[in-house]
Ligand SMILES: NC(=O)N[C@@H](CC(=O)O)C(=O)O
């Protein structure tokens with residue numbers, strides 16, 4: 485196993501930092517034969533943790549594999565990802581979860597935590613063996629892609645969350661109010677573009693129901709990819725009541741607005757849809773003040789076939805891992821709304837704490853697992869979707885001039901990505 489000494493970097497607080505890596509850990513002194521890495525002008529941060537990644541394996545390997553998706557993670561500065569359950573087969577058993585974790589270990593690019601589905605086959609009818617999967621180490625359950633519409637079933641899931649200490653992560657979308665044709669934000673652009681509207685209330689009404697079920701049961705609700713000012717208000721209200729709720733915003737909902745749909749490029753079709761400027765402002769304010777706890781990328785690769793055809797029928801979803809920090813820097817740091825310690829909070833420390841991912845999200849001190857990322861705080865570049873580790877090309881940032889911060893990522897003491905090699 486290689487050893488490294490990183491010289492000249494600074495911490496998120498601006499303190500000079502000399503880091504030594506040996507045997508997968510941070511150590512107090514330079515190891516014999518360690519490779520010296522010059523890091524003048526760079527910041528060293530704990531590796532990022534993504535609570536919301538779609539790796540597509542098994543079942544959709546043309547779009548992404550565990551290996552290609554975690555290579556994207558490393559390129560984006562992530563050292564751990566939670567792999568959503570909407571694969572084929574769905575991750576609804578101990579064996580299937582174990583298989584995904586094993587694929588993650590074999591790839592070796594980042595820690596892969598399988599997310600179990602809440603219901604068998606994502607069908608919304610019968611609960612998955614949550615207790616059994618929890619006992620086997622699964623920390624989060626979600627039918628993401630689908631909303632658990634049945635309130636009684638959602639109550640049972642949150643009850644199990646209270647008993648087993650796991651997270652129930654909801655894709656908050658009333659599928660009756662925002663049906664299968666819903667393609668664009670109703671409040672800003674849908675009518676103009678002749679697309680079926682996705683009404684804002686289809687999100688916040690589900691969150692309002694779920695936080696009350698969380699209160700009723702004592703379970704932990706995680707609201708995935710929240711996108712509206714009303715959802716932010718509901719989460720704020722629930723937190724003030726002491727409900728165990730956490731919330732996530734995606735990099736794309738922070739940076740991109742619904743005007744990107746004007747050319748009807750299906751790359752910009754995503755669920756929930758890109759929103760208007762007032763919603764975006766509410767999301768940014770909520771991330772800065774802690775109402776929204778974490779960035780979740782919702783990295784959702786799709787092969788060209790899935791994105792072909794008219795806007796109404798193309799699959800929703802866009803890439804997110806590689807430009808996640810770029811989006812956060814552009815919207816939150818370069819605007820003066822957050823500092824680097826806040827970046828560490830929302831991309832590393834909080835997601836690690838919420839999920840109990842040990843060895844992730846901790847301070848960079850001797851004894852800790854060497855999960856870290858070196859970032860260049862000033863470098864910018866035009867995003868090129870061809871320069872990607874993903875098997876897919878549905879990158880909504882293609883052609884934009886954005887921060888290009890990720891210099892090197894170390895996962896468990898080995899170099900999982902380097903711009904220099
Ligand atoms: N976000 C999306 O538009 N798509 C996701 C599912 C999801 O996150 O709901 C996908 O799996 O493609």
Ligand SMILES: [Zn+2]
Nearest residue numbers: 628629655708
């Ligand atoms: Zn979702």
Ligand SMILES: [Zn+2]
Nearest residue numbers: 568628629782
């Ligand atoms: Zn998702």
